[in-house]
Amino acid sequence: MYSIKPDIIIEKVSESSIKKFPLGKEILVISSKTVSENHGLHEIFDGLKNDSQLHIFNHVRPDAPFEDLDLVLDKLKGVELDSIIAIGGGSTIDAAKALSVAFGNTSYKDVFYGRSPIPTEKIKLLAIPTTAGTGAELSFGAILYDKVNGKKGGIRGEIVQPDYVLIDANLHNGCPTALKAEVGFDCLTHAIETYISKKSTALVRIQSINCIKTIFQHLVPACKNDSIEDMEKVAIVSTLMGINLAFSSTCLPHRIQYVIGPMTETSHAQGLIAIYKGWLKHLQQENIEAFNLLASDLNLTVDQFIEKVDKLKNELNINFGITKLGLHEHNINEIANKVSGNMQVDPSYKDRSSINNVLKLAL
Structure with a gap:
């Protein structure tokens, strides 16, 4: 089954557009100071306060660390929330998804570590993405980071998918060019990996091909020319990749990034960019049928597809390997031994030697 359940609106974020969703009276708002200041959200929040009680937090850091979620939970003890924005x-968005199931009797940390099942009820959530790449606004997962134990992982289940989504390409266009390029490549990785994954389906693959074509055509002008028309197209396919993530799976690059991100203190997208230098070559070396089919669906050979990806990275000035992240050959075994999660969904994975090869090719 492939379905899109959340209500999705594509228009400028405003008090009136937010009020189109039934959010209730007690509303938790998770944002950032930068986003609030750059897009005049204070005025929108002031308008919403006329009808609702807003609890605004703007402290969530990259990877959504446990302590950032705990701060919200501690501050709002006893508050009966109706919804989260x-x-x-x-x-x-991942922090908000985790918080949407964290105000009941179940500890999100117990769910994270598999000590408790994910709750069956949640607080309604409106996701308004400001970057076009993660697909978090429609996926079934919330990626978190336990800094104390050095563990990056996720809470996964259909229940954490947002209930409502508002897409405003103006928010995406307000990001720095380098960030737009990096997260745009993250979107491309979701399309490639959900196509190749052993969990893929015919509908997933069609969405992946559409996304890859869109990224190849529209990401560069969206980044270099600040084209709102191109950025909206990228934003839409990024959101649809959230559905692909829900019904398929990512592959080795994401499993590896969960290790090298905290190790190098680099972003999720930067890690994927670096790993892809090796993973695509690894797929080619292993002559993976799904990879060959992906290229064929794009009317390309595998060589031509890899060349197009390299061209895209060069045009966006993001063509680098793991050496740029501070990693070298002597780090490879350590990284490979720490990689966990379901690696069997990657058709190129045989054993730890597969991870080693990806990393060597990514230097």
């Missing part, structure tokens, strides 16, 4: 990038 998340305005930001993937980490902000």
Whole structure:
């Protein structure tokens, strides 16, 4: 089954557009100071305060650390929330998704570590993404970071998918060019990996091909020319990749990034960019049928597809490997031994030697 359940509106974020969603009286707002200041959200919040009680937090950091969620939970003990609004990038939305199931009797940390099942009820959530790449606004996962134990992982289940989504390309266009380029490449990784994954379906693959074509055509002008028309197209396919993530799966690059991100203190997108230098070559070396089919669906050979990805990275000035992240050959075994999660969905994975090869090719 492939379905899009949340209500989705594509228009400028405003008091009136937010009020189109039934959010109730007690509303938690997760945003960031930068987003609030750059897009005049204070005025929108002031308008919403006329009808609702807003609890605004703007402290969530990249990777959504446990302590950032705990601060919200501690401050709002005893508050009966009706809904949550998340305005930001993937980490902000993931934090809100985790919080949407964290105000009941179940500890989100117990769910994170598999000690408790994910709750069956949640607080309604409106996601307003400000970056086009993560797909967090429609996916079934919330990626968090336990800094104390050095563990990056996720809370996963259909219940954490946002209930409402508002897409405003003006928010995406307000990001720095480098960030737009990096998260745009993250969107491309979701399209490639959900196509190749052993969990993929015919509908997933069609969405992936559409996304890849859109990224190849529209990401560069969206970044270099600040084209709102191109950015809206990228924003829409990014959101649809959230559905692909819900019904398929990412592959080795994401499993590896969960290790090297905290190790190098680099972003999720930067890690994927670096790993892809090796992973695409690894797929080619292993002559993976799904990779060959992906290229064929784009009317390309595998060589031509890899060349197009390299061209895209060069045009966006993001063509680098893991050496730029501060990693070298002597780090490879350590990284490979720490990689966890379901790696069997990647058709190129055989054993730890597969991870080693990806990393060597990514130097």
